[in-house]
Amino acid sequence: MSEPRATPFRWPVRVYWEDTDAGGVVYHAGYLRFMERARSEWMRALGVDQIAFKRATGLAFMVRDMQIDFLKPALLDDELAVTVEVKARRAASILFAQTITNADGCCLIRASVRVACVDLERMRPALIPSDLIPQPAS
Numbered sequence: 435m436s437e438p439r440a441t442p443f444r445w446p447v448r449v450y451w452e453d454t455d456a457g458g459v460v461y462h463a464g465y466l467r468f469m470e471r472a473r474s475e476w477m478r479a480l481g482v483d484q485i486a487f488k489r490a491t492g493l494a495f496m497v498r499d500m501q502i503d504f505l506k507p508a509l510l511d512d513e514l515a516v517t518v519e520v521k522a523r524r525a526a527s528i529l530f531a532q533t534i535t536n537a538d539g540c541c542l543i544r545a546s547v548r549v550a551c552v553d554l555e556r557m558r559p560a561l562i563p564s565d566l567i568p569q570p571a572s
Contacts, residue, residue: 442517442518442519442531442533443472443475443476443479443517443518443519444515444516444517445471445472445475445476445515445516445517445518446513446514446515446516447468447471447472447513447514447515447516447534448511448512448513448514449464449508449509449510449511449512449514450510450511451510453467453510454509454510458509458510459507459508459509459510460507460508460509460512462504465502465504465508465534465543465545466500468514468516468534469516469518469532469534469543469545469547470497471516472516472517472518472532473518473530473532473547473549476518477567480567480568482566482567487566488554491563492553492554492555493551493552493553493554493560493563494551494552494554495528495549495550495551495552496549496550496552497547497548497549497550498527498548498549498550499546499547499548500545500546500547500548501545501546502543502544502545503543503544503545504542504543505541505542505543505544506536506540506541506542507542508534508536508542512536512537513536513537514534514535514536514537514542515534515535516532516533516534517531517532517533517534517535518530518532519531519532519570520567520568520569520570521546521570522570523562523567523568523569523570525561525562526550526551526559526560526561526562527548527549527550527551527559527562528548528549528551528562528567529546529547529548530545530546530547530548530549531544531545531546532544532545532546532547533545
């Protein structure tokens, strides 16, 4: 596992037809997919194989709470960057700050996402293994 990052993790995304509504504007649920993929890639960059983790521990991460500010729309063929930054880590949850910006650096989406570590057999919160996700940088 690598050390915590001083800057937020960034994941590139391009907007395709399948992401948009009839007007060529990203459909609101598309932003959720973009942010989910960025969190998955963030974990992969930390060296976490989520399938192996699930098999070994019976644990997985699920979104518990999400607050999103839709500031400006993304459009068909836009190149976007999705960021992931750990804001707080509790015993059984992680609070992320996420943004989606366009190629000009304009912030389109700002979100706060709390994910819970869950025991999949009992569907109850579980402690996050201490060495899995680093504490946020001060």
